[in-house]
Amino acid sequence: MRWLANLVVPLAFVLASCGMGVANANTLGGARETEFYATNPGFAAVSRHPVLVALLLWALVHLVVNGDLAHAIVFGSFAAFPLLAMWVFDKTAARLLGAKSAELFSHSAWLSLAPLCNTGWWRKYLRALSLRCAIGLICWLAALHLHAAVIGVWPFP
16 A cells, blocks of 8 residues: 555645645644735635645555554544644634635635646646745655655655
């Protein structure tokens, strides 16, 4: 099952790097001084909580790959945290934004691949996301090659 982690974890790294500073003050890693605009959602159109979704993907794939009880406890806890945090952030946003929260929730989701199928979205955000995607892939490569030295487990099949 190691091939599954080698396919999903790079996506989690890219999702996390693209999510840092997303235009949503109501999430982990979101820029606090920005306000969400439905006409210009940026990466929030893909994920309202990209860093937390990345952590959830990472934890779930490691839970599947390492199936024993000790790993189930560790990675299960890592998977429970973002689920709870996303729910809390959404409830807090609904309370703080009031009626404006409907705009945030209607133009963003926990994870939506629909904007990625829209060529207009790519034309608008490709330049801004290119560097972030590259940083995410470089961080993934570093983590992949340091995995055996730091964690003690060879990540390749």
